Amino acid sequence: VVTATPEPKALAAIPGLEVVFSINAGVDALLREDVLPATLPLVRLVDPAMTAAMTEYVLGAVLACHRHLPLYSAQQRQSIWRQLPEKLAQTRPVGILGLGELGQSAAARLTANGFPTQGWSRSRHDIAGVMCRSGRDGLDSVLRSSEILVNVLPLTPDTDGLLDRLALAKLPRGAWLINVGRGRHIVETDLLAALDEGGLAGAVLDVFEVEPLPPGHPFWSHPRILLTPHVSAPTSVETAARVIAGNLLGYEAGEPLRNVVDRTAGY
Amino acid sequence: VVTATPEPKALAAIPGLEVVFSINAGVDALLREDVLPATLPLVRLVDPAMTAAMTEYVLGAVLACHRHLPLYSAQQRQSIWRQLPEKLAQTRPVGILGLGELGQSAAARLTANGFPTQGWSRSRHDIAGVMCRSGRDGLDSVLRSSEILVNVLPLTPDTDGLLDRLALAKLPRGAWLINVGRGRHIVETDLLAALDEGGLAGAVLDVFEVEPLPPGHPFWSHPRILLTPHVSAPTSVETAARVIAGNLLGYEAGEPLRNVVDRTAGY
Numbered sequence: 303v304v305t306a307t308p309e310p311k312a313l314a315a316i317p318g319l320e321v322v323f324s325i326n327a328g329v330d331a332l333l334r335e336d337v338l339p340a341t342l343p344l345v346r347l348v349d350p351a352m353t354a355a356m357t358e359y360v361l362g363a364v365l366a367c368h369r370h371l372p373l374y375s376a377q378q379r380q381s382i383w384r385q386l387p388e389k390l391a392q393t394r395p396v397g398i399l400g401l402g403e404l405g406q407s408a409a410a411r412l413t414a415n416g417f418p419t420q421g422w423s424r425s426r427h428d429i430a431g432v433m434c435r436s437g438r439d440g441l442d443s444v445l446r447s448s449e450i451l452v453n454v455l456p457l458t459p460d461t462d463g464l465l466d467r468l469a470l471a472k473l474p475r476g477a478w479l480i481n482v483g484r485g486r487h488i489v490e491t492d493l494l495a496a497l498d499e500g501g502l503a504g505a506v507l508d509v510f511e512v513e514p515l516p517p518g519h520p521f522w523s524h525p526r527i528l529l530t531p532h533v534s535a536p537t538s539v540e541t542a543a544r545v546i547a548g549n550l551l552g553y554e555a556g557e558p559l560r561n562v563v564d565r566t567a568g569y
Numbered sequence: 570v571v572t573a574t575p576e577p578k579a580l581a582a583i584p585g586l587e588v589v590f591s592i593n594a595g596v597d598a599l600l601r602e603d604v605l606p607a608t609l610p611l612v613r614l615v616d617p618a619m620t621a622a623m624t625e626y627v628l629g630a631v632l633a634c635h636r637h638l639p640l641y642s643a644q645q646r647q648s649i650w651r652q653l654p655e656k657l658a659q660t661r662p663v664g665i666l667g668l669g670e671l672g673q674s675a676a677a678r679l680t681a682n683g684f685p686t687q688g689w690s691r692s693r694h695d696i697a698g699v700m701c702r703s704g705r706d707g708l709d710s711v712l713r714s715s716e717i718l719v720n721v722l723p724l725t726p727d728t729d730g731l732l733d734r735l736a737l738a739k740l741p742r743g744a745w746l747i748n749v750g751r752g753r754h755i756v757e758t759d760l761l762a763a764l765d766e767g768g769l770a771g772a773v774l775d776v777f778e779v780e781p782l783p784p785g786h787p788f789w790s791h792p793r794i795l796l797t798p799h800v801s802a803p804t805s806v807e808t809a810a811r812v813i814a815g816n817l818l819g820y821e822a823g824e825p826l827r828n829v830v831d832r833t834a835g836y
Binding site for chain 1: 644645678683781789799803
């Protein structure tokens with residue numbers, strides 16, 4: 303089965319099912335209770351075209367924050383001409399949470415464009431030009447020194463609600479938050495409090511606890527939030543079909559499946 | 570004298586004046602009638618820090634257009650969740666008008682980030698990975714094939730009003746315009762017409778015919794214009810002072826002045 307978010311128990315009803323291929327990079331929706339039979343291999347999508355799209359989005363969002371575009375846009379709506387202090391990428395430290403395929407690619411691209419880049423992940427990684435950290439202490443250190451924080455983590459029980467009031471309070475005054483992971487990584491009310499009272503400059507959000515974002519949600523009208531409708535790394539039918547077919551053909555020829563999800567880790 | 574935009578005839582009143590150093594990259598304001606004595610050498614600012622700032626702004630603006638950020642921002646203000654078609658940089662041709670220090674640097678950076686990049690300038694240039702054109706035919710070709718057009722030209726009698734209704738009509742349907750040159754490169758009413766009737770997707774504008782942009786100007790409230798208050802390459806006192814002092818010290822030691830403006834060409 304090739305699927306995104308099937309109904310609970312729909313997969314259990316299919317006889318002789320051998321493998322489930324996700325059409326998304328994040329498989330949290332498939333790991334919810336009762337969706338997936340316990341022993342079935344689940345394959346997440348690792349598509350170079352999707353990684354490229356995510357990398358472009360992250361670089362664009364980081365540059366938008368770096369050059370205050372959401373704030374200039376808010377000023378524009380009030381006809382305010384006010385120049386904000388500008389500086390170069392080399393003096394703007396960026397932190398990336400999550401160093402899987404997507405996080406590694408984004409970190410490398412940010413480094414190539416001059417941003418001093420740190421990364422954090424559960425397990426230790428090594429990326430040229432990127433200071434990589436892990437563990438709780440590592441997270442603290444990345445939070446405390448990132449003027450722009452980019453979340454690309456997978457959603458697991460460990461990362462659910464990771465960016466709460468305490469975590470957001472560790473960011474430097476005037477920091478920016480970019481979320482392309484999952485909405486549930488951020489405690490949304492804590493983000494609003496950090497923006498309104500905690501010194502966070504602004505946020506670029508592509509994912510939300512409930513999608514589409516419900517009418518009346520305070521994010522819609524917040525002057526320092528730029529929101530995009532979950533478009534950072536859309537699945538491309540053409541390239542995803544090729545990736546999944548390649549994996550499947552190898553499997554049928556007796557090779558091991560690539561990118562099988564570790565059900566304990568959750569990604 | 571080190572100056573930006575002195576009063577007409579103020580410089581003529583200074584006895585024994587040998588050189589005028591502009592603190593801006595663009596010297597159009599200094600070349601207006603009666604500002605500068607006719608035979609005085611005028612030096613424009615070529616500051617690597619300014620070039621870096623402009624390059625970051627242009628890359629950020631191109632990525633913002635590439636990923637429709639101004640349109641998503643307009644949708645957000647109406648609480649609209651609508652995903653627009655996304656594609657990769659490699660299929661988004663960008664054109665750069667002006668291949669001086671700033672244009673060359675921007676073109677190289679866009680190429681490094683995957684955008685097929687063409688450049689146009691008065692005189693023929695050669696930049697690795699960038700298709701360079703010149704002349705009227707060259708301009709037509711760049712306009713017709715650029716989904717994102719970036720203007721970094723100097724303002725001269727030749728380029729004043731270059732982006733008029735006819736020129737804008739040559740851009741592909743759904744194209745974007747980014748202006749970091751001078752406001753007068755664009756015929757503002759023609760830009761509004763191109764946005765509202767001509768199929769131009771949107772514009773990111775950092776410079777305007779009159780600055781600060783006057784209250785009530787239609788750009789302030791246009792839903793598909795993102796405007797920034799002339800911040801693409803702000804002069805940094807620290808680095809500009811070092812550049813100008815270095816040029817001056819060399820001059821006093823008998824070396825030729827660097828970056829002297831060609832008064833006929835206007836830059």
